[in-house]
Amino acid sequence: MQTLLTQGDLLDEQGRLAQAGYAYSLVKKYDRTKIKASKLRIKEWDYYAVTDGEIFLCFTIADIGYISMASVNLVDTHARSCKTSVAVGLLPLGKTGFPSTYERGDVSLRIGGKKLSFVNDGIYRRLYCEFPKFRGGKTLVADITLSEPQKDNMVIATPFKEKDTAFYYNAKLNCLTASGYFELGGARRDFTPDKSLAVLDWGRGVWTYENTWYWGSLSCYVDGVKFGFNLGYGFGDTSAASENMLFYDGKAHKLDRVEFVIPSRPDGGSDFEGEWKIKDNEGRLDLVFRPDFDRKDGMSLGFLCTKQHQVFGGFYGDAVLDDGTKITLNGQRGFAEKVYNKW
Numbered sequence: 062m063q064t065l066l067t068q069g070d071l072l073d074e075q076g077r078l079a080q081a082g083y084a085y086s087l088v089k090k091y092d093r094t095k096i097k098a099s100k101l102r103i104k105e106w107d108y109y110a111v112t113d114g115e116i117f118l119c120f121t122i123a124d125i126g127y128i129s130m131a132s133v134n135l136v137d138t139h140a141r142s143c144k145t146s147v148a149v150g151l152l153p154l155g156k157t158g159f160p161s162t163y164e165r166g167d168v169s170l171r172i173g174g175k176k177l178s179f180v181n182d183g184i185y186r187r188l189y190c191e192f193p194k195f196r197g198g199k200t201l202v203a204d205i206t207l208s209e210p211q212k213d214n215m216v217i218a219t220p221f222k223e224k225d226t227a228f229y230y231n232a233k234l235n236c237l238t239a240s241g242y243f244e245l246g247g248a249r250r251d252f253t254p255d256k257s258l259a260v261l262d263w264g265r266g267v268w269t270y271e272n273t274w275y276w277g278s279l280s281c282y283v284d285g286v287k288f289g290f291n292l293g294y295g296f297g298d299t300s301a302a303s304e305n306m307l308f309y310d311g312k313a314h315k316l317d318r319v320e321f322v323i324p325s326r327p328d329g330g331s332d333f334e335g336e337w338k339i340k341d342n343e344g345r346l347d348l349v350f351r352p353d354f355d356r357k358d359g360m361s362l363g364f365l366c367t368k369q370h371q372v373f374g375g376f377y378g379d380a381v382l383d384d385g386t387k388i389t390l391n392g393q394r395g396f397a398e399k400v401y402n403k404w
Contacts, residue, residue, distance in 0.1 A: 063082065063083060063301070063302040063303065063315070063317070064080070064081065064082030064083070064301045064302050065082055065083065065084060065302075066080055066082040066083060066084040066088050066089055066216070066218060067080065067088065068088050068089075069088075069089060069090070070089065070090050070092065070095070071089040071090055071091050071092070071095075071218060071228075071230055072092065072095040072096065072228070074095075075097060075225075075226070076095060076096055076097025076098065076226040077097075077220075077225050077226055077228075078218055078219075078220045078228045080218065081218055081219060081220050081298070081300075081301035081302065082217070082218060082301045082302045083215070083216060083217045083218075083301075083302035083303070083304065083315070084216040084217075084218075085212075085213040085214060085215075085216065085313055086213075086214060086216060087162055087163065087164065087216055087232060088216070089216075089218055089230065090161070091161045091162070091230055091265050092161065093105075093155065093161065093265075096226075096267060097226045098226055098227070098267045099126070100126055100154040100155055101126040101127050101154070102126060102227075102267050102268070103124075103125075103126055103155060103266075103267055104123070104124075104125045104126065104264065104265075104266055104267070104268055105123070105124050105125075105155070105157070105159040105264065105265050105266075106121060106122065106123035106124070106125075106159075106262075106263075106264050107121070107122050107123075107159070107163075107168060107179055107261065107262075107263055107264075108120070108121045108123075108261070108262040108263075108264075109121075109179070109186075109188055109207075109259055109260070109261050109262075110259060110260050110262075110278070110396070111188070111205055111207075111239045111252060111257065111258075111259040112239075112257065112258060112259070112280070112394060112395075113239075113252055113253070113256050113257045114256060114257075114281065114393070114394050115137070115138055115139050115394065116135070116136070116137055116138075116250060117134070117135075117136040117138070117373060117394075117396070118133070118134070118135055118136075118203060118205075118243055119132075119133070119134040119135075119136070120132070120133055120177060120179075120188055120190060120203075121133075122157070122159075122168050122169070122170050122177055122179060124153045124155060124156075124157035124159065125404070126152075126153070126154060126155075127151070127152055127154075128149050128150065128151060128152075128153070129149070129150040129151075129153035129157050129170060129172070130147060130148070130149050130150075130170075131147070131148045131170040131172055131175060131176075131177040131190075132145065132146065132147040132148070132177075133145070133146050133177070133190055133192050133195070133201060133203075134356065135195075135196075135201070135243075135245075136354060136356060136373050137354075138353040138354060138373050138374070138394055139353075141353055141354045142354070143354055143356045144195065144196045145356070145358070146175070146192050146194075146195050146201070148170070148172035148173050148175040148177075148192075149172065150170070150172050157170065159265070160181075161265075163181075163232050163234065163261065163263040164181075164183060165181050165182060165183035166181055167179065167180045167181060174193050175190075175191070175192045175193065176189075176190060176191045176192075177189070177190045177192075178190070184208070185206055185207065185208050186206065186207040186208075186237070186261075187204070187205070187206050187207075188203065188204075188205045188206075188207070188241075189203065189204050189205075190202065190203045195245060196245060196246075197246065199245055199246030199247075200245075200246070201243060201244070201245050202243065202244045202245075203241070203242070203243035203244075204241050204242060204243075205239055205240070205241035205242070205243070205252060205259075206239070206240050206241050207237040207238065207239055207259050207261075208237070208238050208240075208254075209237065209238040210234060210237055211234070211235065211236055211237075211287075211308060211311040211312075211313075212311050212312070213306075213308065213311065213312055213313035214232055214233065214234050214235070214313070215232065215233040215235075215291045215304055215306045215313070216230075216231070216232045217229075217230075217231050217232075217299075217302055217303075217304045218230050219231070219296065219297035219298065219299055219301075219302075220297060220298050220301075221268070221269045221297050221298060222298045223269045224269055226267060227266070227267045227268060227269050227297075228266050228267055228297075229264070229266040229268065229296065229297050230264070230265045230266055231262070231263065231264045231265075231266070231304070232261070232262075232263040232264075233260060233261065233262055233263075233278065233291040233304070233306075234260060234261040234263070235258075235260045235278070235279075235280045235289035235290070235291060235308050236258050236260070236280045236287040236288075236289045236308055236311075237258060237259040237260065237261065237280070238254045238257070238258065238259075239252045239254065239257040239258055239259045240252055240253060240254045240257065256282065258280040258281065258282075258287070258289075259280065260278050260280050260289070260291075262278075270403060270404070271402070271403045272295075272296055272297075272401070272402055273295050273296070273399070273400065273401045273402075274293060274294070274295045274296035274399075274400055275292075275293055275294055275295050275321050275397075275398070275399050276291075276292070276293040276397070276398050276400075277290070277291075277292040277293065277321065277339065277350070277395065277396070277397035277398070278290070278291055278292075278395055278396055278397075279376055279390075279393060279394075279395030280395070281390075281393035281394070281395070282393075283388055283389075283390070283393070286309065286310050287308070287309070287310060287311065288307075288308065288309050288310075288388055288393075289307075289308040290305075290306065290307045290308065290380065291304060291305065291306050291308075292304075292305050292316075292319050292321075292339065292346075292397075293305065293319075294318065294319060294320075303316065303317060303318055303319070305317065305318070305319050305341065307380050307382060307388070309382055309386075309388065314382045314383045315383075316341050316343070316345060316346060317341060317342055317343050318341060318342045319339060319340065319341045319342075319346060320339070320340055320341075320342075321337055321338075321339050321350075321397060321399070322337060322338040322339070322340070323335070323337050323399065324336060324337070331370075331399070333352065333355045333357070333370045333372050333399070334352045334355050334372070335352070336349055336350070336351055336352075337349070337350040337351075337352070337372075337397060338350075339376075339397070344381075345380065345381040346378075346379075346380050346381070347378045347379050347380075348376050348377065348378040348379075348380070348390065349376070349377045349378050350372075350374055350375070350376055350377075350397050351374050351375050351377065351392075352372045352373070352374035353373050353374045353375070353394075354372070354373050354374070355370055355371075355372045356369075356370075356371045356372070356373065357369060357370050357371075365403060365404050366401075366402070366403040366404070367400070367401065367402045367403075367404065368400070368401040368402075369398070369400045369401075370398055370399050370400070371396055371398040371400075372396060372397055372398060373394065373395075373396045374394065374395075374396070374397075375392035375393065375394055376390045376392070376393055376394075376395055377390055377391060377392055378390055
């Protein structure tokens, strides 16, 4: 049984989640001033991934208390290549100024000559960046507009068993129509709305120190109709609800539990570039994920550690909507990831 969130405040007077569960919009009101935790533990971010089915251009603005971050990733699934550039600021402690809702509001960062901004007037979202020396000494400039949001989105409020004032309030907006361009050293690529889509990962919360999560995302066209999914697990206490949803022509179709079966290497580690299998517990999801590129990253500084595998590739197989309609995927490009953090 999964709990559907009702209208109201996200947190009670003690800083605990008032209700755990899922929704199709931001029915719970996020108020940073009600958090009962150190500013060093509060984490807020907006992440956008824009794709035309071959290129992924990903933008992040984050404030995780002790650092702020603006990052851009350019992934070419055909060439199997990736370039990442990151700018980091120290001790923002919430001063980055994230809006309390994904429905409208702006956020921007300028660090060391690198600029990234997200402007949202409630109708259009403009993603703009200028990153000097992005690749080969050349500047990356991007100017992309997102529109036509779906009526239904994935929203989840998740507690943590280890600490009652820790929580994760997250939304995924799949299948946003994208138009615009990016330019790198005079070479330009356009995103056209007939084939370009984006997803927003909107997150606010207080996490526990050590966590692992799995996340898969797809926004694409199937026979001319927008289709996407958000799949994930492993992060926090999801006994009240999972974050798994299919999206078809703007409508959400709720799934229960999913599992990513990542192949193993001979040494016992995970072979992230091997063929994954993704299934659910109700027989509605039977997918194979064939990687093109593993955008792996890691850092270990004693008490801080991160190991990230964001893998881009093609999804093959079937997904079943609430009414029994079967959607067949034949290599539409998205990503799936496993991330471990101590921070």
